[in-house]
Amino acid sequence: MSPQPDLYWAQLRQVKAGALYMRLYRNRLARQVQAVELVKAIGSSGAIAGWVIWSDLPLLWSGIIAAAQLLDALKGVFPFAKLHRAASDLTVAMEIIWIDADAEWTDIYAGRLTDQEINKRLQKLRRLVLEAENKHFPDGFETDAKLATLAEQETRSYLKVTYEEEVKP
Numbered sequence: 001m002s003p004q005p006d007l008y009w010a011q012l013r014q015v016k017a018g019a020l021y022m023r024l025y026r027n028r029l030a031r032q033v034q035a036v037e038l039v040k041a042i043g044s045s046g047a048i049a050g051w052v053i054w055s056d057l058p059l060l061w062s063g064i065i066a067a068a069q070l071l072d073a074l075k076g077v078f079p080f081a082k083l084h085r086a087a088s089d090l091t092v093a094m095e096i097i098w099i100d101a102d103a104e105w106t107d108i109y110a111g112r113l114t115d116q117e118i119n120k121r122l123q124k125l126r127r128l129v130l131e132a133e134n135k136h137f138p139d140g141f142e143t144d145a146k147l148a149t150l151a152e153q154e155t156r157s158y159l160k161v162t163y164e165e166e167v168k169p
Contacts, residue, residue: 004118005108011125012101013155018129019094020158021151025144026087032080083141090136097128 104121107113113121133140 002115004115004122008105008108008118008122008125011122012098012105013159015094015098015101015125015129016158017148017151017155019091019098020154021143021147022087022091022094024147024151026084026091028147029080029084029087033084086136090132093132093136094129097125097132101125 104125108118108121
């Protein structure tokens with residue numbers, strides 16, 4: 001048996017791990033975005049309520065409200081807000097790539113493709129992943145070791161359940 005199916009399987013595994021990593025990364029960034037939204041809402045609403053109750057400190061309350069409004073205006077500038085948008089988009093792109101690659105794997109595993117066809121599809125798969133990463137993170141990003149380990153564990157579990165080990169070449 002040629003090494004082409006093994007090479008495609010290894011790349012397919014990397015695509016799944018990449019998709020899972022990006023989902024985990026997106027979720028972590030979402031918590032940071034939600035924290036900013038919570039601070040903004042509490043600050044603004046709390047200041048208005050405080051102003052109503054303790055009207056003798058209007059400068060303090062108006063300052064808190066102004067700070068909350070400034071936070072709202074700048075939320076798109078925070079690095080994690082931009083990263084969250086990029087991670088959300090890349091998560092979708094990676095899942096679409098995974099779905100297509102998984103469908104191709106069915107043909108590869110069934111032996112319906114020649115080594116040359118597998119090689120072309122492998123090359124295409126690698127290019128699609130690179131293009132998606134460059135589109136959504138043109139400056140790249142630093143991976144987090146803990147998230148990468150978790151994504152790898154989830155990938156192993158997913159592939160074991162989905163393919164029951166006997167599908168791996």
